[in-house]
Every structure is written in C-alpha cells, then in structure tokens.
Amino acid sequence: MGLVAVAGAAAISALIGVFALPISERLGILDAPDGKRKIHPTITPLAGGLAIALPTLLALLHGALTTDFLPLYLTVAAAGMACLLLGLLDDRAHIRPIYRLLLSLLMALAVLEVVPALLVTFLHISFLGQAVFLEPFALVFTAICIVGLQNAINMADGKNGLVIGLSLFWCLELLLFAPDHLRLVLLSLGAALVVTLAFNLRGRLFLGDSGSYFLSFTFALLTVYVYDTTFATLPADLVALWFLIPIADCLRVMAVRVARGSSPFASDRSHLHHFLYRRMPWRWGLLIYLGLAGLPGLLASFAPGTALAWGIAAISCYGVIVAWPDRRRQEAGGRAK
Numbered sequence: 001m002g003l004v005a006v007a008g009a010a011a012i013s014a015l016i017g018v019f020a021l022p023i024s025e026r027l028g029i030l031d032a033p034d035g036k037r038k039i040h041p042t043i044t045p046l047a048g049g050l051a052i053a054l055p056t057l058l059a060l061l062h063g064a065l066t067t068d069f070l071p072l073y074l075t076v077a078a079a080g081m082a083c084l085l086l087g088l089l090d091d092r093a094h095i096r097p098i099y100r101l102l103l104s105l106l107m108a109l110a111v112l113e114v115v116p117a118l119l120v121t122f123l124h125i126s127f128l129g130q131a132v133f134l135e136p137f138a139l140v141f142t143a144i145c146i147v148g149l150q151n152a153i154n155m156a157d158g159k160n161g162l163v164i165g166l167s168l169f170w171c172l173e174l175l176l177f178a179p180d181h182l183r184l185v186l187l188s189l190g191a192a193l194v195v196t197l198a199f200n201l202r203g204r205l206f207l208g209d210s211g212s213y214f215l216s217f218t219f220a221l222l223t224v225y226v227y228d229t230t231f232a233t234l235p236a237d238l239v240a241l242w243f244l245i246p247i248a249d250c251l252r253v254m255a256v257r258v259a260r261g262s263s264p265f266a267s268d269r270s271h272l273h274h275f276l277y278r279r280m281p282w283r284w285g286l287l288i289y290l291g292l293a294g295l296p297g298l299l300a301s302f303a304p305g306t307a308l309a310w311g312i313a314a315i316s317c318y319g320v321i322v323a324w325p326d327r328r329r330q331e332a333g334g335r336a337k
Helices: 002-018 020-027 048-066 070-093 097-114 138-156 162-177 180-201 208-229 236-242 244-259 272-279 282-301 304-323 327-336
Strands: none
Touching (some): 002 020, 002 048, 002 180, 048 070, 097 208, 138 208, 138 244, 162 180, 162 208, 162 236, 162 282, 236 244, 236 282, 272 282, 282 304
C-alpha cells in the first residue's frame, strides 16, 4: 500500500507538471519577467505548489481515515489547504505582506487551539542539563515559530531548486525521527518534491507562494508534532539547526532593511541566494546553498549531541559568504572611478 501511495503521489505531481501551463493560465497564476527582480527568460507557470500540495493532502486524508490520529491529520490537511489557497490568491493578486502575515498568524493560532498537542511547551536542549519550560508562553512561542518559518521560507524562494531542495532535506530528517504512522505522508511528500524539482530545475514551473506557504506551514506543524512525540531523541537545538540558515538569512535581511529605513517586507536582492547567484553559475550556487543549509542538519541528525558544533560551523560559513566582497561590484566601482 505504501509503495502504491508514493507512486500515486509522484504520478499526480508529474501530471500537474506536464500540464502546468494550461492549469496556471486557467488559474491566472503566471509569473512574467520584469527585467529587475524577475529575470527568468519566459512567462512561467506557478503550479509547483499544486504539484506538491495535492498529493500530500491526499496522503494526509488517507492518514486521517486509516490511523487513530484523525484530529492531527485533518487539522494539518485543513491548514495546508488554507495555506495553498492563500498562496494561490497571493500569486494571482499579490496580497500586502502585513495582511498575509496576520492571516498566517490567525491560522496558526486556530490550529493550535484545535490541536493543543501541537504546542511546544518545553525545550529539550542537548547541551543543557534540564528542560526549559515555556508555559504560559507556549501558544505565542509556537505561533511565532510557525509564522516565522513561513516568512523565512517564502523569502528564501528566489531561485530554482532552492526551497524544494531544502524541503527534501527536511523530509529525510523527519523520517529519521517520525513515528511509523507518519512515514507514508512524508514519503508521499518526498515523492512529490522529487518530481516537482525535476520540472522546476528545467524552468517548466515555479513553486510560487502557494508552494512556499504550503511547505513552510506543513513542515512547521509536522516538525512540532515529531518533536513533541520524540523529544527524548530529538533535541530542540537539532530542530533549530535544520532551519538555521533560511531563518538567519531572513532575520539579517529584515534587520538591514529596517536599518536603511525601509520596510522589513520590502523586496530587494540581498538574500543569500542573490549573493551566490552574482558570484557563480547558479548550479554551483544551489549546491553550496543546499550544502550549507541542509547537510549540517542531516549529519547532526545521526549524532544529535553535535548540533551545536554544526550550527556554529554553518553560521560561520554563512557569515563568510555574506561578508565576502562582491567582485562584480568592486569591478563596477573601479570602472566608475
């Protein structure tokens, strides 16, 4: 049954990938280049979210019907569907960031109200002798983590293969710790990611806001659930390492924007993937980004006590990349002089 479900998820993703253009035309979710922020060569369908979300939602509904965890699966499915629809609306009509943020926060609070078991009530940190209890701030802390991750992943989604590649790392990492009943969902999600990645790397479709919203919210909820059920073997510092680089990059970019007097949600080209894109062909930039953001967490998953060391190494490498002088800008400055 598991193999059939995974194959079915891959087939659905492939079908949407093949017909991405007519589907996106019908939904009005096409991304046109503007020569400034959007420099892709042709109008591209934003159907990646559908290709990933639909098979994953079916796997969640299957879990609701065949396991004893119906409230969990239905809630994650409902939240995923809501994020997918919000993202499709944003892809089509471009919702103001503050409204999108408030809607996401309300959604997170509603999910945590329905399934209180998804609250992070304490932090088990590998290098501390005792747990850090978060009551009475558990609700606020968990909601901020969910919405913060969503914002970070949405900001990271700027080049082909990036967020989908990171999501594959997160799938693998969760599979190492997840209870058995959750494995079919993660495997189906992984299959959809692999197929969609193939179309994305060829420029056949983009993930779109629908994809980044769905993936970020779904991974946030599944990660909290896995942490709450396996905290003895999955410390909070390892979970933080999994998402460290996208979150650190998001916080840095927002802080720089505020320091410059701009809105923290303004658009610019100062993300990590922009630094890498300006300095090398993107195929190498993608490998470096995924290696920096994904490999430390995956390797530390086999030895959770090393998460802190891996985190220090990853953030140090990130700092070097961001601070390294941009040769193209230096050359342009020299010519100007």
